[in-house]
Amino acid sequence: MNLFSTKIIHRSIRIYPLLQAISRNRYCSRCWSHSHVPLRSTIPSYLQHATAHQPTLLPQLQRKHCANAKAPTVDTIYALSTSPGKAGVAIIRISGPRAKQVVERMTKDGTDIKPRQVYFRRIYHPLTRQVLDRGIVLLFEGPNSFTGEDVIELHIHGGNAVIQGVLDALGGLAHFRLAEQGEFARRAFDNDKLDLTELEGLADLLNAETELQRRLALQQAEGGLRQAFDHWREKIIHSMAITEAVIDFGEDENIEDGALDEVVKNIEELRRTIATHLDDRHVGEIIRNGIHVAIVGPPNAGKSSLLNKLAKREAAIVSDIPGTTRDVVEVTMNLGGYPVILSDTAGLRESDDRIEMEGVKRAKARVELSDIKICLLSLTGFDPQQVYIDPIVRQVIDSETFVLLNKQDMAPGVSASDLSDQIQRETGAKKVWCISCMTGQGMDVFLSDMVQLLKTRFDQSLASPVLITQARHRQHLESCLESLDAFLVLPVQDIVLGAEELRQAANALGRITGRIDVENVLDALFGQFCIGK
Numbered sequence: 001m002n003l004f005s006t007k008i009i010h011r012s013i014r015i016y017p018l019l020q021a022i023s024r025n026r027y028c029s030r031c032w033s034h035s036h037v038p039l040r041s042t043i044p045s046y047l048q049h050a051t052a053h054q055p056t057l058l059p060q061l062q063r064k065h066c067a068n069a070k071a072p073t074v075d076t077i078y079a080l081s082t083s084p085g086k087a088g089v090a091i092i093r094i095s096g097p098r099a100k101q102v103v104e105r106m107t108k109d110g111t112d113i114k115p116r117q118v119y120f121r122r123i124y125h126p127l128t129r130q131v132l133d134r135g136i137v138l139l140f141e142g143p144n145s146f147t148g149e150d151v152i153e154l155h156i157h158g159g160n161a162v163i164q165g166v167l168d169a170l171g172g173l174a175h176f177r178l179a180e181q182g183e184f185a186r187r188a189f190d191n192d193k194l195d196l197t198e199l200e201g202l203a204d205l206l207n208a209e210t211e212l213q214r215r216l217a218l219q220q221a222e223g224g225l226r227q228a229f230d231h232w233r234e235k236i237i238h239s240m241a242i243t244e245a246v247i248d249f250g251e252d253e254n255i256e257d258g259a260l261d262e263v264v265k266n267i268e269e270l271r272r273t274i275a276t277h278l279d280d281r282h283v284g285e286i287i288r289n290g291i292h293v294a295i296v297g298p299p300n301a302g303k304s305s306l307l308n309k310l311a312k313r314e315a316a317i318v319s320d321i322p323g324t325t326r327d328v329v330e331v332t333m334n335l336g337g338y339p340v341i342l343s344d345t346a347g348l349r350e351s352d353d354r355i356e357m358e359g360v361k362r363a364k365a366r367v368e369l370s371d372i373k374i375c376l377l378s379l380t381g382f383d384p385q386q387v388y389i390d391p392i393v394r395q396v397i398d399s400e401t402f403v404l405l406n407k408q409d410m411a412p413g414v415s416a417s418d419l420s421d422q423i424q425r426e427t428g429a430k431k432v433w434c435i436s437c438m439t440g441q442g443m444d445v446f447l448s449d450m451v452q453l454l455k456t457r458f459d460q461s462l463a464s465p466v467l468i469t470q471a472r473h474r475q476h477l478e479s480c481l482e483s484l485d486a487f488l489v490l491p492v493q494d495i496v497l498g499a500e501e502l503r504q505a506a507n508a509l510g511r512i513t514g515r516i517d518v519e520n521v522l523d524a525l526f527g528q529f530c531i532g533k
């Protein structure tokens with residue numbers, strides 16, 4: 001069966017509907033890869049590819065995937081999906097072609113089980129018929145399950161012997177085996193239930209420590225990024241189909257005038273969209289990884305005292321000896337829902353002590369890497385008439401720095417607000433507060449102001465549905481942008497090169513969602529999952 005013969009194509013009055021068909025069918029619907037189709041291919045040749053890969057064109061052909069797609073899995077896998085250890089309830093998840101056997105062989109009357117309904121059943125050993133436990137049995141029939149295969153969940157009592165008994169019994173069934181780390185998620189990916197960004201979102205959701213990280217991860221796990229990236233990729237692929245049709249047939253033959261102008265216009269628009277998303281001040285990545293806040297300042301200002309106060313534990317050594325802290329001391333904390341990684345650093349000063357100078361070097365390096373810089377100064381012996389800040393400290397204060405004047409308890413006569421204003425003017429810092437780590441004075445105001453500042457800095461960007469959360473996404477988006485730019489500067493005659501640039505751009509987006517070149521990313525990703533996920 002040849003749906004579109006070359007003859008029909010040449011005779012077609014309007015090539016656009018056909019181009020749409022091509023742009024849909026030309027790329028393997030499974031992997032969206034196009035690399036195995038020669039660039040200067042004829043329409044029949046890509047229809048040949050399309051029919052082999054696109055079941056809607058030739059339903060009698062079994063759905064065949066190209067090399068990027070996975071072979072069907074055979075083993076049925078099982079694992080404890082809840083945390084190991086004693087608990088009220090434990091959930092064992094089973095996925096694979098033989099999953100239903102669990103119901104048939106390990107419960108009585110197993111045959112009457114309907115998908116997505118809850119059954120309270122005795123659970124038996126399939127061979128000895130010994131009762132292992134009583135619990136809930138749930139069936140999710142493929143493809144409407146997490147993995148896309150038949151999935152059984154057994155909710156049993158969370159005692160070690162019960163769990164082990166049921167796991168051992170499952171191991172006794174033929175073609176059943178314990179799942180590897182992240183294998184359930186892997187099957188979900190292989191069965192097109194999730195793309196790479198959704199998997200990454202899922203991993204982040206399991207690791208989320210704060211409200212904001214949870215929100216961000218959930219948005220991504222639900223396909224927020226996939227939709228955007230796929231949509232952009234489709235736009236490029238559509239433009240590519242038109243470009244290649246022009247290569248094959250020339251703009252004069254049956255192709256609407258200005259087809260290429262339309263392509264250029266679309267690509268320019270897409271370029272702007274992607275550039276806007278890249279210009280996001282790294283908000284998504286910062287929230288995902290934690291906001292790095294560095295505390296710097298002269299020795300004995302109370303930096304370690306501040307860190308301990310905020311962390312609510314004695315994480316760093318405090319003493320009245322200047323130069324106590326040498327290494328960078330890090331604590332993670334939740335500041336009003338924002339994930340913060342707070343670093344205490346060595347006091348900045350010139351010294352003959354080699355180890356202390358190494359500490360100073362590390363302090364400066366940490367300041368460079370931080371998203372937010374807090375410079376702590378001591379009010380002991382501070383003379384408001386003649387403010388002196390050591391040049392080595394002054395160097396790190398810029399218009400983005402927050403200054404904290406500590407030990408307010410040691411300067412009782414000084415007006416906090418007047419002094420803050422004065423120091424702000426003199427140093428050009430972003431904002432100045434007076435506090436005391438000893439008495440807790442001024443601490444509430446400082447913390448609520450900080451949360452407000454974080455809100456101002458992050459919340460607007462966080463509302464965006466397409467937030468780049470990983471360096472990996474940024475890298476591929478940048479290379480996509482580079483290819484689009486290269487396409488846009490090419491003269492019209494270089495249309496063959498232009499099509500190649502578009503292909504590169506589409507591939508770059510495909511790498512984000514895992515349509516192509518995914519193996520190395522997958523290995524790293526599945527390592528983050530536990531056995532039962």
Ligand SMILES: Nc1nc2c(ncn2[C@@H]2O[C@H](COP(=O)(O)OP(=O)(O)OP(=O)(O)O)[C@@H](O)[C@H]2O)c(=O)[nH]1
Binds near residue numbers: 302325346406437
């Ligand atoms: N009176 C008073 N003393 C404080 C306050 N904060 C810290 N101190 C004291 O100041 C001294 C130095 O505190 P640290 O926290 O070790 O100071 P640091 O800035 O980490 O010092 P280095 O690590 O040596 O750079 C200690 O004796 C603290 O108890 C405060 O608010 N008021």
Ligand SMILES: [K+]
Binds near residue numbers: 319320
């Ligand atoms: K100290």
Ligand SMILES: [Mg+2]
Binds near residue numbers: 303318324345347
């Ligand atoms: Mg210290």
